[in-house]
Amino acid sequence: MKSSFFSFGLVLGAVTLLTACTGYHQYAKEHDHYIPGLGEIMAQSADRHAKLWFAGLARNWELAAYEVDELREGFEDAAKYHRTHKQIKQPIPELISQYMDQPLAGLEEAIKDNDSRAFTNNYDSLTEGCNACHQATEFGFNRVTHPSFNPFANQAFGTSN
Numbered sequence: 001m002k003s004s005f006f007s008f009g010l011v012l013g014a015v016t017l018l019t020a021c022t023g024y025h026q027y028a029k030e031h032d033h034y035i036p037g038l039g040e041i042m043a044q045s046a047d048r049h050a051k052l053w054f055a056g057l058a059r060n061w062e063l064a065a066y067e068v069d070e071l072r073e074g075f076e077d078a079a080k081y082h083r084t085h086k087q088i089k090q091p092i093p094e095l096i097s098q099y100m101d102q103p104l105a106g107l108e109e110a111i112k113d114n115d116s117r118a119f120t121n122n123y124d125s126l127t128e129g130c131n132a133c134h135q136a137t138e139f140g141f142n143r144v145t146h147p148s149f150n151p152f153a154n155q156a157f158g159t160s161n
């Protein structure tokens with residue numbers, strides 16, 4: 001009797017430990033790595049989209065190149081962490097390359113050439129691409145526009161020299 005209680009205790013202990021471990025791993029999986037939501041990545045991309053405009057306008061090509069890089073990284077994260085999203089049927093990585101690859105590459109080229117006219121044209125294509133993807137994903141109510149004023153009070157967009 002005594003020994004069967006003992007083994008019951010052992011089994012119970014093992015099960016409890018196992019459950020605790022599994023629970024911990026699940027917790028770690030969910031909480032160790034913060035994964036930004038698609039909406040958060042987008043809100044950040046919207047800021048970069050605006051900053052890119054003011055950098056290009058000021059012909060601060062280094063800053064403009066940086067903002068394009070940041071946009072690329074944001075979309076890479078969106079594709080990596082949100083392969084699917086809500087009711088959207090097409091995979092997110094596919095949509096992103098369909099609408100963003102060309103304007104981003106065009107902007108990189110324009111920036112490399114310090115070409116303001118090409119920059120503006122490709123910036124317009126980028127904005128159209130943002131909106132085309134919103135249309136394609138039933139988020140067409142969310143319209144991206146050319147920034148009408150500079151809301152960033154604490155950043156200088158021109159070059160210092």
Ligand code: HEC
Pocket residue numbers: 038039040042043045046049071085086092095096099100126127129130131133134137139142144
């Ligand atoms: C995959 C196609 C796709 C592309 C490309 C895309 N978006 Fe989005 N965007 C979405 C979806 C889907 C949402 C809604 C996400 C959600 O459910 O929260 C969204 C949401 C947004 C939001 C709302 C976030 C908020 O908090 O107000 C903004 C702003 C936005 N996008 C800006 C942009 C900009 C700027 C670009 C281009 C530089 C862009 N998006 C490119 C699909 C896209």
